[in-house]
Amino acid sequence: MKLYKLTTLLCLCLSSPSWALSNDTEQPIYINSEKQELDIQKNIVTFTGSVVLRQGSIDIRADRIVVTRPNGQEGKETIDAYGNPATFHQLMDNGKPIDGAAKKMRYETDTEYLRMTDDAVLVQEGSEIQGKMISYKIDEQKLVAESGEKKRVTTILQPNQLNKSKK
Template sequence: MKFNQKPVTKMHRNPNVGRSALVAAALLLTSTSAFALKDDTNQPINITSAQQSLDMTGNVVTFTGDVVVKQGSIDIRADKVVVTRPENEKGKEVVEAFGNPVTFYQLQDNGKPVKGHGQKLRYELATDFVDLTGNAYLEQLDSNVQGDRITYKVKEQKMEAFSNKGKRVTTILVPSQLQKKN
């Protein structure tokens, strides 16, 4: 299936369910702008999965089975993606991606790619807070950080890495990349 084709599911038979799924998909990709080029959020959204389901009373959309999310330079792959919107609280959506592992890739405004993976990715729109857990790993060029949990406060551009008890966070910094930054 090509990325611009809509998967054929029973959900497309009911126009209200289809619209709700599209809204959820849009929310999902808007949330990933924390990682993206500024122009990425203006690009078309493409989500493919083996299955999707919508709980209209709980405001939850679940995508399962080789989920691929693409918008501009963003590429997220997971076994399962769940988008939740608290009732009557637009802008407070929570996006959770689960996988073995969840992977993501994006280009920053400076043209440098950022790659990462973990067992779970959680993004809270209201606070612009990203939480990558379970063998979390982030890489830019040859520099990387690895721990059990990596958090990122998007607006503040602050990242923290944590390890489980008895383990340590590992960071590899490539000197030539540090010098180019100064």
């Protein structure tokens, strides 16, 4: 399965010239959970109970991760991570981390689209984006953050990043 695309995409949710460690997606994927259920007819694998997905420097933690392969088509997997919140962590090539959290993360491998919903947060070098929903289209490098009712999207930029961008 192409779970590596999920982990790659999770790191690309903030605009930066250097993202995850270059070789993360070349590493094997390890998924540990308290329970795993496979529905062969529906092409669905469900991992539950303190799920940890690791690939290189990538670390995703969730209460439940569901991997679906519609009609058994490789490369068209949908990966859903659920938690209170589900979290991810990854190192960039420059050694600095990127972290995210949301109650639900959904990645569609064939369209390279990530959607984080319900209290979504992305943090990189102290700068932060918060919203009800954060989506990222990896191939187009487009990020959208949306607010919920009676809330607004919040972005916090740290001065050290602003100063670096002026150079």
